[in-house]
Amino acid sequence: MNNYEKSGNPAYLAGIVLVAVIGGLLFGYDTAVISGAEKGLQAFFQRATDFTYTNGLHGFTTSSALIGCIIGALISGFMASRLGRKKSLFVAGILFLLSALGSYYPEFLFFEKGVPCKSLLVAFNAYRILGGVGVGLASALCPMYIAEIAPARKRGRLVSWNQFAIIFGQLVVYFVNFLIIKSHANDPDVVAWTNAVGWRVMFVSEAVPAALFSFLILLVPETPRYLVLRRQNDKAYEILSKINGENHARKVLQDIIETVKEERESLFSYGWMVVFIGCMLSVFQQIIGINAVLYFAPRIFESMGVSNNMLFTVIMGVINISFTLVAVFTVEKLGRKPLLITGSLGMALGALGVALSNVVSLPALIPVISIMVYSACFMFSWGPICWVYISELFPNTIRSQATAWAVAFQWIFNFIVSSTFVPMYTRSPFFAYALYGIICLIAAVFVWKLVPETKGKTLEDMTALWRGKK
Numbered sequence: 001m002n003n004y005e006k007s008g009n010p011a012y013l014a015g016i017v018l019v020a021v022i023g024g025l026l027f028g029y030d031t032a033v034i035s036g037a038e039k040g041l042q043a044f045f046q047r048a049t050d051f052t053y054t055n056g057l058h059g060f061t062t063s064s065a066l067i068g069c070i071i072g073a074l075i076s077g078f079m080a081s082r083l084g085r086k087k088s089l090f091v092a093g094i095l096f097l098l099s100a101l102g103s104y105y106p107e108f109l110f111f112e113k114g115v116p117c118k119s120l121l122v123a124f125n126a127y128r129i130l131g132g133v134g135v136g137l138a139s140a141l142c143p144m145y146i147a148e149i150a151p152a153r154k155r156g157r158l159v160s161w162n163q164f165a166i167i168f169g170q171l172v173v174y175f176v177n178f179l180i181i182k183s184h185a186n187d188p189d190v191v192a193w194t195n196a197v198g199w200r201v202m203f204v205s206e207a208v209p210a211a212l213f214s215f216l217i218l219l220v221p222e223t224p225r226y227l228v229l230r231r232q233n234d235k236a237y238e239i240l241s242k243i244n245g246e247n248h249a250r251k252v253l254q255d256i257i258e259t260v261k262e263e264r265e266s267l268f269s270y271g272w273m274v275v276f277i278g279c280m281l282s283v284f285q286q287i288i289g290i291n292a293v294l295y296f297a298p299r300i301f302e303s304m305g306v307s308n309n310m311l312f313t314v315i316m317g318v319i320n321i322s323f324t325l326v327a328v329f330t331v332e333k334l335g336r337k338p339l340l341i342t343g344s345l346g347m348a349l350g351a352l353g354v355a356l357s358n359v360v361s362l363p364a365l366i367p368v369i370s371i372m373v374y375s376a377c378f379m380f381s382w383g384p385i386c387w388v389y390i391s392e393l394f395p396n397t398i399r400s401q402a403t404a405w406a407v408a409f410q411w412i413f414n415f416i417v418s419s420t421f422v423p424m425y426t427r428s429p430f431f432a433y434a435l436y437g438i439i440c441l442i443a444a445v446f447v448w449k450l451v452p453e454t455k456g457k458t459l460e461d462m463t464a465l466w467r468g469k470k
Contacts, residue, residue, distance in 0.1 A: 012242045016149055016220045017158050021165035022213040023089055023142040026096050028169025029206050030065065030135050031291075036177025038062045040199035043191075048116040057121070063418045064125040065132035069411040072136020077404030079137065084230075085145045086222045092137035093214030097207055099131025104204030114196065131206075140407040144399065147391035148223035151244055151252075152458040156331040156388050163384030164324045169209075171317035176205050178314055225396060228256045255460040256396070267401050270466035275402055277450055278393050282410035284443040285386040288347060289436035290378045291414055292421035319372055323379040335455040336385050337447055343381020344444035350374025351437035358429040382443075386410075392454050395463040 034041075041061065045053040072092070079088040106124040107113045143159050150158040180201050184193050224236035233253065240249035267275060327339060353370030394402040424432045452465065 009242050013149070013151075013154075013158075017146055017161060019213075019216045019220050020089070020142050020145050020149075021162050022209060022216065023092060023138040024162040024165035025169035025172070026093070026206070026209055026213055027135050027138045027142070028166035028171075029173045029209060030096060030099070030131050030169075032170040032173045033177070033202055033206060034062050034065070036174070036181070037199040037202040040194045040196075040202075043195035044199065045116045045121055048118065048121075051118040051121075053116075053121070059419060059422065061121065061125055061128070063415060065128045065135065066411055066415040066418060068129035068132020068134075069136040069139070070132075070408055070415065071129075072133035072138075073140050073407035073411050074136075074404060075133075076137050076140035076407065077400040077402075080141060080144065080226075080400040080404075081229075084222050084226050085141055085148065086217060086220065088137060089141050089145065089217050090214060092134040092141065093210055093217055095130055095134030095137070096210035097214060099127050099134065100204055100206035100210055102127030102130065104200045104207075136407065136411060139410070140403050143387045143391035144403055145223055147388075148225040149239075149243065152456065152461075153332070155392060156336065156455065157328055159388045159391050160324070160328040160331050160384040163379075163387055164321065164328055167317070167321045167324045167379060167383065171314070171321050173202075173205070174314045174317045177202050180205075224253070225256055228253070229396075233257065252458075255458060258460070267398055267405070269398060270395055270463075274394060274466045275405065278390060278402055278406040279409045280446065281386050281389050281393075281451070282406045283413050284439070284446060285382045286410055286413035286417050287436075288344070288378070288382060288440050288443055289351070289417060289421070289432075290347075290375065290382070292417055292425075292432075292436075316372055316375060319376050320379045323376040324384060326380040327384040330380075331385065331388065332455065335453050336388060337451060337453050339381045340385050340447045340451070341444045343377045343385075344440045344447065346377030347374050347381075348437045348440035348444075350377060351433045351440060355430045355433035355437060358433070389451070389454065392457075393462060395466055396460065397463075 038058070038061075042053070042058050045058075045061075072095075076088065079091065083091070102108065103124060105113070106120055106127055107115075111117070111120050111123065142162050146159050146162055147155055180198055181194060184198070187193055221239050222235075224240050227233070227236035227239070236256070237249055237253050240252050243249075244252055331339060350370045350373035354367045354374065357367040357370065390403055390406050421432065424435075454462070457465070
């Protein structure tokens with residue numbers, strides 16, 4: 001018996017996870033691409049003659065993808081149960097691709113290119129919502145897929161790579177947007193080019209990773225836990241053997257079989273607390289305000305007096321990805337709870353620092369550093385660890401349903417935070433960041449008091465944990 005048969009093939013597992021996290025990269029890419037394109041998009045539709053493109057319409061257009069995210073999250077449980085994790089991720093990849101192409105050329109078939117009108121705005125938002133459905137599916141299914149493939153001792157780290165991919169996707173699109181603008185910096189009328197063409201190029205750039213993901217996801221296996229749910233135990237054992245080694249695979253397979261004797265249980269079969277905690281983790285991840293910073297980073301830095309706001313946005317992206325690696329390499333050593341609590345306290349400090357700078361005269365560097373501290377602390381805590389918890393907190397038989405609801409809550413509150421930040425920030429920057437800082441402190445207490453530590457536990461252990469708490 002060779003070493004792979006004893007302990008599994010690490011390269012096989014790494015290859016599967018690498019493909020899955022491209023879905024996370026697309027998640028980050030799609031949600032952040034609007035940050036560079038929104039000004040050009042606004043200028044384009046302001047030229048329309050059949051309607052007035054108001055700030056309210058622009059706010060809806062920049063956040064319309066979130067409507068699709070909510071829809072995608074809500075249907076993710078149904079699709080994961082009916083089509084499987086793998087096929088559902090393929091659907092998400094196709095939706096990303098269609099959205100990228102449609103956002104680039106929303107005039108396709110029905111409208112004259114370059115002539116803004118009310119109907120074209122509807123078509124553009126429809127394409128953005130379509131991509132949002134892909135994001136919603138990927139946000140629920142990528143961590144679920146990785147968690148169901150990964151061995152317990154590696155699960156937290158591997159699921160954290162999905163968050164790394166999300167932040168990497170955001171960094172990539174910040175950099176791509178920066179290069180797109182820079183490539184025409186010497187044009188006599190670069191603003192006119194950006195307003196006419198630049199925003200389109202930013203959107204269509206997503207087609208490359210979307211096409212790659214759609215192809216590669218066809219090459220990876222379905223998860224063993226889904227195969228057992230579909231009574232395909234032999235296939236499940238074959239995959240588990242490659243990942244865990246033959247001896248350990250038999251034990252893992254038996255544990256899975258014992259916890260999925262029923263194909264489907266009602267959402268509250270293990271009591272309401274497990275669902276409540278999962279959903280509240282998602283809610284806190286959003287109401288601490290991080291996406292208000294990520295989506296509007298260029299404008300926030302501009303308001304702080306930073307001259308090259310896109311460059312600072314890229315710098316913040318580099319910091320974010322660096323601190324995400326902190327979580328990747330410490331989550332299995334320190335555990336989930338300590339990272340969440342520490343991150344919450346650090347975010348509170350950063351948010352309150354920004355709030356204070358809006359009522360006391362301080363150098364511009366202070367709020368800039370505070371914003372970066374706030375963002376960095378999120379990246380080693382709530383960013384990756386919330387997804388780790390959502391992927392592993394729920395028992396096998398309710399995982400797809402409970403994950404769908406938890407992720408749906410995440411996108412609902414993402415939409416609420418994103419749509420309220422600008423008016424709240426415009427009215428009182430102090431209030432906006434003081435509120436986020438206080439919520440961060442509440443989040444720390446919530447984790448300390450109610451959230452169980454899941455480090456080192458198998459997904460099957462969660463069934464016993466919550467059954468014991470009923």
